[in-house]
Amino acid sequence: MRVSTEGQVYGIEAQHAAISAEAERRGWQVEFIADEGRSGKDIDRPGIKRALALLRAGEADALVVSKLDRLSRSLADFARLLETATKQGWGLVAIDLGIDTTTPTGELVANIMASVSRWERRMIGLRTKEGLEAARAKGVRLGRPPVVALSTVESVVRLRSEGLSYRAVADRLNDDGVPLPGGGAKWHANSVRNVEQRAGDVA
Numbered sequence: 001m002r003v004s005t006e007g008q009v010y011g012i013e014a015q016h017a018a019i020s021a022e023a024e025r026r027g028w029q030v031e032f033i034a035d036e037g038r039s040g041k042d043i044d045r046p047g048i049k050r051a052l053a054l055l056r057a058g059e060a061d062a063l064v065v066s067k068l069d070r071l072s073r074s075l076a077d078f079a080r081l082l083e084t085a086t087k088q089g090w091g092l093v094a095i096d097l098g099i100d101t102t103t104p105t106g107e108l109v110a111n112i113m114a115s116v117s118r119w120e121r122r123m124i125g126l127r128t129k130e131g132l133e134a135a136r137a138k139g140v141r142l143g144r145p146p147v148v149a150l151s152t153v154e155s156v157v158r159l160r161s162e163g164l165s166y167r168a169v170a171d172r173l174n175d176d177g178v179p180l181p182g183g184g185a186k187w188h189a190n191s192v193r194n195v196e197q198r199a200g201d202v203a
Contacts, residue, residue, distance in 0.1 A: 002035040002047065002070045012036065018066035022095050031060065040073040043081070055090045062091030062102060079114040148181045148195055156195045166192045 001019070003011040012034055023030045031054070035047035048071070054060040063085070065071045071094065072078055082101070085092045091102035092110065099113075100106030155178070159169045166189035173187040180187055181195075 001032060001066070002038055002040060002045070004039055005037055015066040015070060018095055019064055022064070022093075028064075030064070040069055040071075042074060043072050043077050052084075055085075056088055060090065062093055064093040065095070067096040068094040068099070075113065075116070075120070079118060082110050082114045148198070149179075152178055152181075153195060153199050156192055157199055160192075160196055165189070166196075 001012050001015040016032060019030060019032070022028070033047045033051050035045040038045045038047070051060070051063055055063060063071075063081075068078065071081070082092060085101060091100065093100045093102070093106070097109070098106065099110050101110050152173070155173070156169060159172060160166075164172070169192045170187040170189055173192070178187070180191060
């Protein structure tokens with residue numbers, strides 16, 4: 001059982017009553033565990049962790065909720081719990097949706113929901129990949145640019161103003177042991193040019 005705020009006593013009572021009625025109808029022995037004042041955005045909650053520990057240890061046969069959103073509002077979390085239930089051999093029951101993996105029909109419904117969740121995750125990944133590829137094709141630079149120390153920028157600007165070439169500035173920085181942004185091993189003409197260009201953009 002779960003409610004988002006500790007003051008939602010009726011919510012806990014209603015869930016208790018729904019589970020009790022189902023338990024009486026089907027002859028279950030139930031241990032009630034409640035997460036009070038906990039969000040349903042994920043399953044990182046003390047109550048659900050305790051319940052999962054009992055299931056993993058074989059001290060319980062199924063996890064029962066009156067409504068699926070009392071377990072989690074995340075379909076991805078539900079899919080992961082379903083996979084865990086299958087691997088560990090315990091049942092998952094959501095009374096409101098008729099999901100009951102201890103029955104063939106309920107298992108089918110649960111597997112369809114889990115498949116939809118996996119499909120959704122894959123589609124999001126595919127859209128992200130396609131978006132990145134399109135951005136690269138347009139010449140958009142991706143990722144966070146390396147941070148250059150202000151003292152290094154000042155040195156590059158000063159040496160360039162003295163008439164040194166990019167190659168000569170790179171040699172000077174290497175001789176002085178100035179670290180290269182991004183963790184590179186050695187300064188090159190191109191890396192000096194990039195620093196100068198960024199300094200010009202900021203200016």
